[in-house]
Amino acid sequence: LLWASPTAGSALSLAYLPAGSSALAAVRLADLSQHSEADKLRAALGPWGERLLGTWRERLGCAPPEVSQLTLAVVIDEHEFPVPCYRAELASPWDEAEMHRRFPAAQSSEMAGETVLREGDWVRFLPRAGQGRLLVVCPAAWSDELAASQGEPLALPRDLERLAARIDTDRSVSVATTPGFLQASGRKLFNDVAEPLREAVLRIVGSDATAFAVSADWGTRFFIEVRVTPRPAAPPQRYLQQFGQRLQEAAVAAQQFVVQRSWHPYGRAVITRLPLMLQAAQFHMRTGVEDRQAVFRVYLPLAAGHNLAMAGELALCVRDAASAGEAASTRDVATWDERFSRRTSLAFTKETLQRALELLSEDLGAPIEIRGQDLQLEGITKNQSFGIDVRDQPLREILVEVLRLANPDRTAEGPRDPRQKLVFLVEPPRPNPGDAVRIIVTTRNAALVRGDAIPAPFSDASE
Numbered sequence: 001l002l003w004a005s006p007t008a009g010s011a012l013s014l015a016y017l018p019a020g021s022s023a024l025a026a027v028r029l030a031d032l033s034q035h036s037e038a039d040k041l042r043a044a045l046g047p048w049g050e051r052l053l054g055t056w057r058e059r060l061g062c063a064p065p066e067v068s069q070l071t072l073a074v075v076i077d078e079h080e081f082p083v084p085c086y087r088a089e090l091a092s093p094w095d096e097a098e099m100h101r102r103f104p105a106a107q108s109s110e111m112a113g114e115t116v117l118r119e120g121d122w123v124r125f126l127p128r129a130g131q132g133r134l135l136v137v138c139p140a141a142w143s144d145e146l147a148a149s150q151g152e153p154l155a156l157p158r159d160l161e162r163l164a165a166r167i168d169t170d171r172s173v174s175v176a177t178t179p180g181f182l183q184a185s186g187r188k189l190f191n192d193v194a195e196p197l198r199e200a201v202l203r204i205v206g207s208d209a210t211a212f213a214v215s216a217d218w219g220t221r222f223f224i225e226v227r228v229t230p231r232p233a234a235p236p237q238r239y240l241q242q243f244g245q246r247l248q249e250a251a252v253a254a255q256q257f258v259v260q261r262s263w264h265p266y267g268r269a270v271i272t273r274l275p276l277m278l279q280a281a282q283f284h285m286r287t288g289v290e291d292r293q294a295v296f297r298v299y300l301p302l303a304a305g306h307n308l309a310m311a312g313e314l315a316l317c318v319r320d321a322a323s324a325g326e327a328a329s330t331r332d333v334a335t336w337d338e339r340f341s342r343r344t345s346l347a348f349t350k351e352t353l354q355r356a357l358e359l360l361s362e363d364l365g366a367p368i369e370i371r372g373q374d375l376q377l378e379g380i381t382k383n384q385s386f387g388i389d390v391r392d393q394p395l396r397e398i399l400v401e402v403l404r405l406a407n408p409d410r411t412a413e414g415p416r417d418p419r420q421k422l423v424f425l426v427e428p429p430r431p432n433p434g435d436a437v438r439i440i441v442t443t444r445n446a447a448l449v450r451g452d453a454i455p456a457p458f459s460d461a462s463e
Helices: 029-033 038-060 096-102 141-151 158-164 179-183 185-189 195-205 236-257 275-284 304-317 321-326 330-333 336-341 353-364 373-378 395-406 444-450
Strands: 023-027 066-077 082-092 105-111 114-119 122-125 136-138 172-176 207-218 222-229 286-290 293-300 343-352 368-370 383-392 422-427 437-445
Touching: 029 066, 038 066, 038 082, 038 136, 038 304, 038 353, 066 185, 082 185, 096 114, 105 141, 122 141, 136 141, 141 343, 158 207, 158 222, 172 437, 179 185, 179 195, 179 207, 185 195, 185 422, 195 236, 195 304, 222 236, 236 275, 236 293, 275 293, 275 304, 304 321, 321 330, 330 444, 343 353, 343 395, 353 368, 353 383, 353 395, 373 437, 373 444, 383 395, 395 422, 422 444, 437 444
Parallel strands: 368 437
Antiparallel strands: 023 066, 023 172, 066 082, 082 136, 105 114, 114 122, 122 136, 172 207, 207 222, 222 293, 286 293, 343 383, 422 437
């Protein structure tokens, strides 16, 4: 028999979510941010969690405690890139004056009977039907559709829509998507560091699934539910058995992954407990079938939530000691040419230099740091704003373009031009061999004074 659900909330509303969405997520931001586990969970998610919260603050114009529930829908743009649309249920009502206060640079206009604010490629509006407690934020390309919908649910892929009807919105976090999305456009949401996570999810869910949802709740205990819609030819009961077997195989693979590496001291204690955590989750799991969906539920101690998140994040991001030792060698620095050759995309209308580098850092899987004092000596601020739209290009070229756009001297004719003040360096780890190689953004003059090697394409024969 299934464990009883700790919550009994309403189903996820599809109001003001775009038609054909490929993935959905719902987060009870206010409750989660004020939970006793909030600080531990935030620390467990590391830089990735900080970047995600930073993006939400910028898009929504408010802090987590101001949002009772945030719902995201991922759609695919004309460049085959996944982009989010947001629907925020506000803890306190806003009016048009509050909207203008929070988004002073936005331009106001009327659209399908709604007053919308447009800032660059993003549109925000308070639907009249929401009485000030509903905020919709979406790329401009979807604003007409959502404003005109007046809250009427739009069509989603059938199995994803069926899962949405079973998502309990009283739970802390819920995510629903399809294997097809993760195999196609959705893979662009995972950088090289997170790619093993995408592959593991697809292996565990298996080829017999058409859609799946994962929800978690932090109450007095930590609760997880996995819900899967099998293909018509795959009976749910048979899928339950296959899923359990694949979960067992995943726990064994995690054990082998951990024991075959001599982990760096940072994170070793947590990472080595990951296989035991997975085994405990499987031991306490109960399964069943509801509405022809395979359902898996487990209760764990409250601390298990942030421990699982931390162990997973560290296992993806922290190298083993042997790999870390090699980072000090010239050969390891040379591999950065391979990293910089990876293709990615960066597009926004207005962001700061610091934010742009954070986004690239996530794709690179390594820190990109700004040497602020060097920039200050030449009157350059890391908070200056600019726009960029570069798709499917090598990461190195995008980083060069970011520094070109942020350069204070607009007369610079290329990266080798001495007037191009902003450059980057690849620094070997120091003082400890286990430290990661770093990408440093500095100025040309500061690098020359210190005798740092300025890499191509910023260098020429005279340097």
